[in-house]
Amino acid sequence: MKNLIVIPALILSFIALPAFAETTSPLAGKVVALDAGHGGTDGGGATGYCAGVPVAEADVNSAVRALVKAKIDADGGLGYEVAQLSSRSDRVADAEGANSDVLISIHHNGSTNTSANYTQSFVTQKNDKVFASYIHPKIVSALGLTDKGIKNDGYGMTVYGSLPGVLTESFFITNENEACDFLGARAHVQAEAQAMYDGLVAYFSRTQSGGGGKGRNN
Numbered sequence: 001m002k003n004l005i006v007i008p009a010l011i012l013s014f015i016a017l018p019a020f021a022e023t024t025s026p027l028a029g030k031v032v033a034l035d036a037g038h039g040g041t042d043g044g045g046a047t048g049y050c051a052g053v054p055v056a057e058a059d060v061n062s063a064v065r066a067l068v069k070a071k072i073d074a075d076g077g078l079g080y081e082v083a084q085l086s087s088r089s090d091r092v093a094d095a096e097g098a099n100s101d102v103l104i105s106i107h108h109n110g111s112t113n114t115s116a117n118y119t120q121s122f123v124t125q126k127n128d129k130v131f132a133s134y135i136h137p138k139i140v141s142a143l144g145l146t147d148k149g150i151k152n153d154g155y156g157m158t159v160y161g162s163l164p165g166v167l168t169e170s171f172f173i174t175n176e177n178e179a180c181d182f183l184g185a186r187a188h189v190q191a192e193a194q195a196m197y198d199g200l201v202a203y204f205s206r207t208q209s210g211g212g213g214k215g216r217n218n
């Protein structure tokens, strides 16, 4: 009688294990801090126009954050929404307090030249550069804009704390094509969010031999 119970259980475990292994995302159990620039008490940010209708950068940043969060959460990770505090160092402290593994500070660029449009990212610390090298190229290839590279300029939230982080400026919201896309199909923010997700999967799938440990280099 005992064998009749044990044998089906063994068969089930052989069937179930490979399927489980295939569907476990490298994001499972990871906490990704997602900062939407200029929201809450942190004002400012660029404003774009589509046929005279304004589009606030903060709204675009929030929309991208929601899309990325949904993808991470669906994979068993946590897209942690960083508190929208006025101080950047306080935002980083909030992200670190949530035991985040990495940080993406989502921004979109602005210019008085409304034809300007390109993709750029900012980092400060050594571990930022490793992380950004997985995220930035995915955004570039997804949007197909001019690649202005990853700048090491001591900029924004990447200055503070020790989380591997990147500040992204994926496109210019002051570019009318972008403003109109945001008010319409939102194809570009969807492509951007997918690129960030793909970059996160690649980052958390990497071998540890390439470094990426915590700690500042400047």
Ligand SMILES: [Zn+2]
Pocket: 037, 038, 045, 046, 057, 107, 108
């Ligand atoms: Zn911004």
